[in-house]
Amino acid sequence: MTALYLEDFEAGQTFGSGEVAVTEDEIIRFATQFDPQPFHLDPEAAKVTFFGGLAASGWQTAALTMKLLVGGEMLPANGIIGAGFESLNWPRPVRPGDTLHVVSEILEVRSSKSRPTQGMIKVRSHTLNQKDEVVQDSVGNLVVVARPVRTSR
Amino acid sequence: MTALYLEDFEAGQTFGSGEVAVTEDEIIRFATQFDPQPFHLDPEAAKVTFFGGLAASGWQTAALTMKLLVGGEMLPANGIIGAGFESLNWPRPVRPGDTLHVVSEILEVRSSKSRPTQGMIKVRSHTLNQKDEVVQDSVGNLVVVARPVRTSR
Numbered sequence: 169m170t171a172l173y174l175e176d177f178e179a180g181q182t183f184g185s186g187e188v189a190v191t192e193d194e195i196i197r198f199a200t201q202f203d204p205q206p207f208h209l210d211p212e213a214a215k216v217t218f219f220g221g222l223a224a225s226g227w228q229t230a231a232l233t234m235k236l237l238v239g240g241e242m243l244p245a246n247g248i249i250g251a252g253f254e255s256l257n258w259p260r261p262v263r264p265g266d267t268l269h270v271v272s273e274i275l276e277v278r279s280s281k282s283r284p285t286q287g288m289i290k291v292r293s294h295t296l297n298q299k300d301e302v303v304q305d306s307v308g309n310l311v312v313v314a315r316p317v318r319t320s321r
Numbered sequence: 322m323t324a325l326y327l328e329d330f331e332a333g334q335t336f337g338s339g340e341v342a343v344t345e346d347e348i349i350r351f352a353t354q355f356d357p358q359p360f361h362l363d364p365e366a367a368k369v370t371f372f373g374g375l376a377a378s379g380w381q382t383a384a385l386t387m388k389l390l391v392g393g394e395m396l397p398a399n400g401i402i403g404a405g406f407e408s409l410n411w412p413r414p415v416r417p418g419d420t421l422h423v424v425s426e427i428l429e430v431r432s433s434k435s436r437p438t439q440g441m442i443k444v445r446s447h448t449l450n451q452k453d454e455v456v457q458d459s460v461g462n463l464v465v466v467a468r469p470v471r472t473s474r
Contacts, residue, residue: 202384204391205400218402218464226403227384231355234380238357247358249371250379252410258403311371 171245173315174287177277185240185270188232190224192264198228211264223261229268229304230256233295236270242291244312251288253308260303267298275307279314286313324398326468327440330430338393338423341385343377345417351381364417376414382421382457383409386448389423395444397465404441406461413456420451428460432467439466 192211199208203225206213211222237248262268276290288309295304345364352361356378359366364375390401415421429443441462448457 198384202388204388207400207402218399225384225387227380227387230383231351231378231380234378235355235357246371247360249360250411252408253406254408255406256409257405 172243172312173245174277174279174289174312175315177274177289177312179274179276181274183240183242183272183274185236185272187267187269188236189267190228190232190262190264192222195222195224195228195262195264198231199225202227219261222264224263224266226258226304229258229262229295230306232262232268233270233293233304233306236268236295237272237293240270240272242272244289244310246286246311246313249311251309251311253306254290256304256306256308258304260297260301262297262303266303268295268303270295284314286311288312325396325465326398327430327432327442327465328468330427330442330465332427332429334427336393336395336425336427338389338425340420340422341389342420343381343385343415343417345375348375348377348381348415348417351384352378355380372414375417377416377419379411379457382411382415382448383459385415385421386423386446386457386459389421389448390425390446393423393425395425397442397463399439399464399466402464404462404464406459407443409457409459409461411457413450413454415450415456419456421448421456423448437467439464441465 207217207219208225214222272291272293279287289312290309292307294302360370360372361378367375425444425446432440443462445460447455
């Protein structure tokens with residue numbers, strides 16, 4: 169895996185990831201810690217809620233997407249450093265037994281005028297389940313370093 | 322704590338939360354599971370990175386914000402169900418030893434034309450550290466149920 173610098177990115181490139189499986193136990197464990205609501209905690213109680221059954225917290229989907237990105241193909245030399253998101257949506261819930269992967273597309277590459285050693289890339293990432301249905305859709309900006317200039321002497 | 326229905330929300334209302342402390346161990350544990358990058362994993366290695374020291378994953382900040390919201394004052398009767406975010410930013414990192422709380426402001430209340438039993442509220446949430454510095458700024462939309470109509474007979 170080659171570390172990527174700002175100059176290596178261009179709009180239209182796509183990058184993939186490995187896969188991660190999501191179990192009922194993990195959904196309940198994450199929710200217990202961070203999002204303790206019935207539809208994330210209890211398969212029985214979840215049946216009569218908005219979700220109609222146990223669903224992962226959106227923040228677990230987001231955290232698992234990050235795990236897939238860090239282990240995936242789109243790896244800036246300075247790491248994956250999110251400056252912020254312009255949108256983050258969960259069009260459908262993640263269910264126990266789902267297997268997720270991520271596909272990212274570079275939308276824009278901008279060098280920084282004030283800091284010539286870095287820039288930003290705008291990235292759309294789709295997190296997909298095993299049926300290739302989108303469970304998370306995000307557009308975010310990452311800080312990416314420029315390729316170091318080698319000085320001769 | 323009274324459960325809140327769509328009719329109980331109006332633009333301009335603000336809601337608070339309790340507090341949560343963030344330890345170095347928790348930062349490293351979360352990062353190991355979801356965001357294994359040097360600046361989130363290793364206080365020594367983090368010194369020479371963009372963050373200049375150990376920093377929590379933004380997704381941990383987001384998950385802890387959710388925990389504070391679920392235990393906080395802004396509790397729709399159907400739970401806190403995020404339809405999606407229009408923006409999500411981390412203006413400064415969360416550091417070991419920080420204590421966080423959340424302040425949310427209702428920006429907009431919309432009833433649903435197609436589903437009269439529910440609507441959406443647009444909420445800006447600021448997650449603040451112990452110095453009242455913003456560590457997360459989000460604008461999101463929540464699905465909220467309308468107050469049930471009691472039928473007479």
